[in-house]
Amino acid sequence: MVEAPLVELFDQLVRVEILLWNAVERRLRDDHAMPLPWFEMMRVADRPGGARVRDIAEAMTITEGGASKVVDRVQAAGHAERQRDPADGRSSRITLTRSGERLLRAATATVEAELAERIGAVLGTDSVDRLDATLRLLRTANLSAAPTAELEKE
Numbered sequence: 320m321v322e323a324p325l326v327e328l329f330d331q332l333v334r335v336e337i338l339l340w341n342a343v344e345r346r347l348r349d350d351h352a353m354p355l356p357w358f359e360m361m362r363v364a365d366r367p368g369g370a371r372v373r374d375i376a377e378a379m380t381i382t383e384g385g386a387s388k389v390v391d392r393v394q395a396a397g398h399a400e401r402q403r404d405p406a407d408g409r410s411s412r413i414t415l416t417r418s419g420e421r422l423l424r425a426a427t428a429t430v431e432a433e434l435a436e437r438i439g440a441v442l443g444t445d446s447v448d449r450l451d452a453t454l455r456l457l458r459t460a461n462l463s464a465a466p467t468a469e470l471e472k473e
Contacts, residue, residue, distance in 0.1 A: 351426050
């Protein structure tokens, strides 16, 4: 059976994502005792003014319920806090605590080092730039396509 080129490409994308996820997750757990979803959530919450759970869910491409659970765990560890949103009293904004800011800075350096070795050293700057542009295009196109069943549940 001959696989279609796009099916093979999809397979390669998924397998590379899993390899990279596992490597970065391992480094974050070993060096900072934090899982990768915490790192991703904290990056979004580090925006000026913090972020809403919905912002975190959209940035991480997960459900709001999943994002809320990650926020709860990071908050329980003392690295984030919820504050009433001044623009919408029904919702809250998630911001990082001082310990969260320090952890995020240290973890970012770790992730950068791991990805520099696993992506940057393999591809080089021009290829990384092209890959980034290609992946952004694909993400934008797929976000504007019909919503997935998981997103429709929200």
